[in-house]
Amino acid sequence: MMFSKSCEYAIRAAVYIAGESSISNKVSIVQIAHAIDSPKHFTGKILQTLSRKKIISSLRGPHGGFYIDNDSSVFLIDIIRAIDGDELFTSCVLGLKKCSDIKTCPVHEQIQPIRNQLTIEFSKKSLNEMILDVKQNKYFLK
Amino acid sequence: MMFSKSCEYAIRAAVYIAGESSISNKVSIVQIAHAIDSPKHFTGKILQTLSRKKIISSLRGPHGGFYIDNDSSVFLIDIIRAIDGDELFTSCVLGLKKCSDIKTCPVHEQIQPIRNQLTIEFSKKSLNEMILDVKQNKYFLK
């Protein structure tokens, strides 16, 4: 698995929220969990984290829920970093603490360009960009 | 984390075994665990798996231990597949079972070329190739 289960849910939820919500039309945990087929309460926890990290917004009470300000540009890498941290992009794939460009693990030179590419792709990919394709049913979330 | 902890140990152990052993000079779990700084018994289990899958060889008893026939060409991808399976290379990064080239998840087209590249690199990289650099102290394992 490239991402943790939490991160998978986080990305799918964020895409859904970005597509379906606005500040005047928030979505609830129940709606989200149903839309992306994820465990309700567990998803709640994850969204809580995304909210604390200012990637999504939330409001309690009636007509409350989760939403994303449509002018905020959130990128995939922000979500990944918020949930899984950035060890996927930085820490040695063989778990060696001292692995660096000077003294390398056996897979360092093969991995490095690939994870740079990963970083670039995830940094380019914005939620806004993904919304349209989801709505046109080209992408799906469950 | 790109690999599980088990897989990290497996790769490091395999590289060590490939470099230090021959059919006439096997290495013990104790030596391996020391060389790659891993938990002894846990490493034993992992090597057991690699052995069952014919990636390394083992023999019990005095002067027993683990070894790799030096004419056997083992590639990194074999070890990864043996321990973590191949979901890193094939299954949807967002956990969607129905994700395919026809109907895709939101990151499918960005991920697909990258994991192809991953597959290629890991398929090319053989243990034999890595041994020299480890011995010349360019690579290290703990």
Next chain:
DNA sequence: AGGGTAAAGGATAATTTTGTCTTTTATTAT
């Protein structure tokens, strides 16, 4: 044959991740 050695295998434990349930807090509408 018998004793020592080292992996194989099974049982158990600790930790982390994933998932559930309940209570509390903030917000809205009446």
Next chain:
DNA sequence: ATAATAAAAGACAAAATTATCCTTTACCCT
């Protein structure tokens, strides 16, 4: 103010991963 709503928060449970220990089996040497 009060009741209803929905996220936040905390406690708890299940499952998976990681790690340890002990017994068994295979092998070698004398």
